[in-house]
Structures are given as C-alpha cells and as structure tokens.
Amino acid sequence: MTYQFLQIEQDAQVATVWINRAELHNAFNTQVIEELHTCFQAINAQDDIRVVILAGRGKSFSAGADLNWMKAQGEASAEENQADALKLAKMLQSLATLKQPTIARVHGIAFGGGMGLASACDICVASTDAKFATSEVRLGLAPSTISPYVIRAISARQASRYFLTAERISAEQALTLGLVHEVTAPDQLDAKIDDIVQAILLGGPNAQASSKQLIQLVDQHVLNEELLIQTAQHIAHIRQGIEAKSGLTAFLNKQSPSWIKTTA
Template sequence: MYETLEILRDGGVTTIWMNRPDVHNAFNEQLIAELTAACQALDADDAVRVVVLAGRGKSFSAGADLNWMRRAADASVEANLADARKLAGMLRSLAEMNKPTIARVHGAALGGGMGLASACDICVAGEGAVFATSEVRFGIIPSAISPYVIRAIGARQAGRYFQTAERISAARARELGLAHEVVATDALDAKVAEIVTALLQGGPRSQGAAKALIRAVADQPVSDALVEDTACRIATLRATPEAREGLGAFLDKRPASWVAGG
C-alpha cells in the first residue's frame, strides 16, 4: 500500500517504519500523505493496541527533503500553505491517535524528525541520537512542529533551541523531557518492547481517554469548569464495560480480558 513506509504487525503492536533510508527518511509530499493515511487507518483498527514509529537506515528522520524545500521556495504562497497544512495535519493525526504511540529514535531526528518524536506519547532514544529544531538555519521556523515540541520541552527551552538550532544530544533530550529513555542503540528494541509490555496491561478505551484528559487539562487553571470536566470524565468511564472488567479482574486476581492470556 505504501512506497515510503513499511508497516509491520505483531499481535496488537504495529510498527510504522519510515523507509527512505537513502535520504535519512526526510519528508516529502508522499511520505507526509502516507504517514497521515497510516495513522488514520491504524487509529480506526481496534486490533491495533500500540503504534511504534521508527526509521530504516542510519536515521530516524532528518526532517524536510531538500528537493521538496527547493520546490517550496519557488512555489506560490497558496501552494506553500497547502503543503504546510498537510504537514500540520500529519503531525496532528499522529499526536491525537487514540492508541499509545512510541517513537523509536536512532541517529538524526532533525526539524520535522524532532517534531515526530515530540508528537508521539513516548520517546525512546539511542544514546547516539541527535535532535534539533534546525529550521532557522534555512531561513524558516519550526512552525508545524511547534505545538508538540513546546509541549515536550516547554516554552523556555524552545526559546533557546528554536533560535540557535543547536544539536541536542540524547542525554540532553532526556534532561529536557523530550526523551523518556536513553539506551545503547543495540538495546533500543528491548526497551521499546519493555514499554509495550506495560502498555498492553492497560485498557484500550481508558488509554485513549487518558490521552484526551491530558490535552484537556494541561496548562489550564484549576477552575470550577475544569474540576467539573474531570469529574464527568471519570464518572463516564466508571460505567463502561471496560472499567467493570478491569475492576473485576483485579478483585478476582486474574488478567483483564484485554491482556494476552486474560
């Protein structure tokens, strides 16, 4: 189905491999369109529990394809706006999936590549990974990725890195809150598998609701409206079959139905 992606399924876990290794998985129109379509299709598939995003070759993603950028420089404002909307839509499709998402990052994660890592719920980086918001060096700004990068590292740190375009080591990415885990590159798959195992213990509906909860609550003042919203969310979930099954499984000392062997 896809020319720039390889989709591998293993039970409830699906890995999206960006597969343009000759250009370090740089974005072009096709990769953006295919990644959008893949995220939407997997989000609609109840058999998919966890989505892992990874890159073939030496890099996770080096950001925008230079040939694509060159074409954009010669295009009209209207054409550039259409392209920018597609990129922004792809990032949102990834960020707002109802499933847990994990970025498996090795090598370069630059520009849009750092945006992808930030848009995923969890980022696991190899110790040799390098991140950057490098856009200002090309005379542009990290606009489409900014909601996700700022959410990951905060406005204060973004104020530095959006302007300096400094390279960020894996260790520094962990300090900033961008990377949750940093491991030896040859241990990446084992660490991702460990986190996947933990994710598969949770109820699918509750995990999607947890993601929506974070989007609703983050950076909001504790107002009467927010308190009421959080009360409504938990009350609604408590009445679901998934919640009843989860509580029953705990009381019966057995795995819940969504856990392998449950």
C-alpha cells in the first residue's frame, strides 16, 4: 500500500514504520492518524512480520498532534470533534494491541501524542538527546487519548506531576520513570534496537502474542471500547472550550496564552 506520510521498510521478519513528516517534526493530523491505523491493521495480519519498529524521519520521533489540526477540530461540531478524537484513540489502540512485539525508536522530541506513541509500544529505546513531555496543559488541553498508555508506562503517581506541569523529561529521567527501557548514544541507537530484536526473534511468535494479551488481561487498566470513548469525549470536550482555543491560537501566533499573567 502507498502512504503519503509513512515509509514502511521490511528486512526479513522486521518491519520499520517511519513517520515521514519531518518538516513538522512528524506531527500528526487526520491523514497521518488514518495511515498509521491502516498500517498497523495490515501488519497485524502479516505472519511474516515478527517485530515492528516505530520511528520518525528527520530531527524528531514525533511532536505529537499538529496544532493547526487540533485547533480546527476544536472549532468543528461536537459530533465531528468527538469522531475525530476517537480515530486517534483507535489508532493508538491498534498499535498497543498489535500481535507483534513493538519497539519505539525515539530520538529528538516525543511530545504529547509522540509520547503517547512511545508509551503504546511494548519497548522504548531512546537516544541521549531524546526529550519527552505531556505538553497539553500549556495549550489549554489534556493528554486524554494517550493517558491509558502513558499512565500504564509511568504510573498514575508520576502522571500526576507531568500531566499538570508539562515539564520536559530527559531520556535519563524517562528511564527512571519506566517510560524508556534503554538509553544509548545516538550513534548506537540502531545497534541497541537490533540487540533487542534478536532477543525477540528467539521467542515463539504465538507465545509472544499470548504474552502481550496476558499483560493486558492482568493489568488493572484493561483497554476497552468504553475507555476509548471516554478518553475521546474528554479531549473533544476540552478542545472546544475557550481556554484551548486561546491556547492553540496563542501558540500558533507565538504569543503567551491568556492564563499567563505578565507583571508590569
């Protein structure tokens, strides 16, 4: 299949999905989300693929949502807004529930939805230059659809800090938080990922798929349709609000949002 914003490379049993919107730091809009969802569904049906690597072209893994797209959705009808948010929720679910083991190859920034993508993968390997953030509150938004995956990765206690402060998280901090499994020098990133790939290939594919299902079964926050709808409703409601519209407009115009008070 031909994609506009993705490049798929397959080397034997390993598929690498490159998000290819480098000029915008691989920020995603409706089309990128739809392409990722379609791609993950197709890969899930391929028995010749044993491991999936998710990566970003250019300087960054992913800056998350394209803010012009988010602003437009906030101005759409309530029904259109929620339907669009649900597409993002379902795309993340399709990544998180792939039968194949998944590895996030993170370099540069992984903000907002980019941190969500990294959290939805089974394994995350980051270069020392990687930076993470749930940056939504600084735009008047909330990390709604990514929350099941980020909270699962770093715990609710840590999320209660980073969801509220939107502080940037270094690769080493992400390792401590449990978001990242390995941190390596940029020129060693692919070698470290290959080590993990080779370890995965030693296991049985059906056993690994079953093990992934087991983790979801045992984990207290099982992903289901109700949770997807709830998180989609959550972001759809917030981005139609005055604060989100103000925050997105201010960011796009390189201005301070209305809730930041300047002193004389």
